[in-house]
Amino acid sequence: MKKFLRSIIITGFVFILGISISYAYDEIEVKDGGQIIGHVKFTGNPPKLAPIKVNKNQDICGDEKASEALVVGKDGAVRFAVGYLENIEKGKKIERQKQTDLDQKKCLFAPHVITVVKGTELAIINSDPVLHNINIEVEGIQRLNKGQPKQNQVVVGKLRHVGQGNITCDSHTHMRGYVHIFEHPYKAVSDDTGSFVIDNIPPGKYTLKVWHESWKVTGLDDDGRPLYDKPILLTKEVDVPAKGIVHANFELK
Numbered sequence: 001m002k003k004f005l006r007s008i009i010i011t012g013f014v015f016i017l018g019i020s021i022s023y024a025y026d027e028i029e030v031k032d033g034g035q036i037i038g039h040v041k042f043t044g045n046p047p048k049l050a051p052i053k054v055n056k057n058q059d060i061c062g063d064e065k066a067s068e069a070l071v072v073g074k075d076g077a078v079r080f081a082v083g084y085l086e087n088i089e090k091g092k093k094i095e096r097q098k099q100t101d102l103d104q105k106k107c108l109f110a111p112h113v114i115t116v117v118k119g120t121e122l123a124i125i126n127s128d129p130v131l132h133n134i135n136i137e138v139e140g141i142q143r144l145n146k147g148q149p150k151q152n153q154v155v156v157g158k159l160r161h162v163g164q165g166n167i168t169c170d171s172h173t174h175m176r177g178y179v180h181i182f183e184h185p186y187k188a189v190s191d192d193t194g195s196f197v198i199d200n201i202p203p204g205k206y207t208l209k210v211w212h213e214s215w216k217v218t219g220l221d222d223d224g225r226p227l228y229d230k231p232i233l234l235t236k237e238v239d240v241p242a243k244g245i246v247h248a249n250f251e252l253k
């Protein structure tokens, strides 16, 4: 009886919290896991983006930087798109020992877009002989802000809130990156072939999303940094076969 009452109380509590908590993720042993290979392609001629002016430490950073808002390689391959499963509730284990690396290198965030599972370690290194800082804002709330005055200095942080984060450096207004924080490990960033791989998925039907930051300039901020349109979100229903591969094609234009 006590146990029953307790479960009712817990259920009620979870229900109330449920308004703010999206869902829980259960780590299980995945049997006959399947794979998604996503392909993100730009259709037509990609626009040529104006370089972004550097306002400080030009001796190290250079006078301007190529915009990474849209990076298109061979055959329209789009780099830095984020592919992920929406609301997957159980699946493979989260690799908590593995850190996600982010480098402040040549006055850019490298890589420009990263993904993490919430609560896992994000290691940020400053490879440059200049002061950088790492400022991460997730859904409008600052979640990490650390100065990195020394070269090769590493800062390790954890992001505990799911969502899309903007990465900026207060020292260099041209620097911009993105981090996506997930509840689960079924996410990947497209590489220079425009592909991303999500593996070891329990067979079944899922909603696959692709996020891209958008390259459409809507204006300039006070520092002359381009402001972009809201990110692009594409959706596809996929059926992941046991031990098999499903390909999913996405188009940007």
Ligand SMILES: [Cu+2]
Binding pocket: 107, 131, 132, 133, 169, 170, 171, 172, 175
């Ligand atoms: Cu910087």
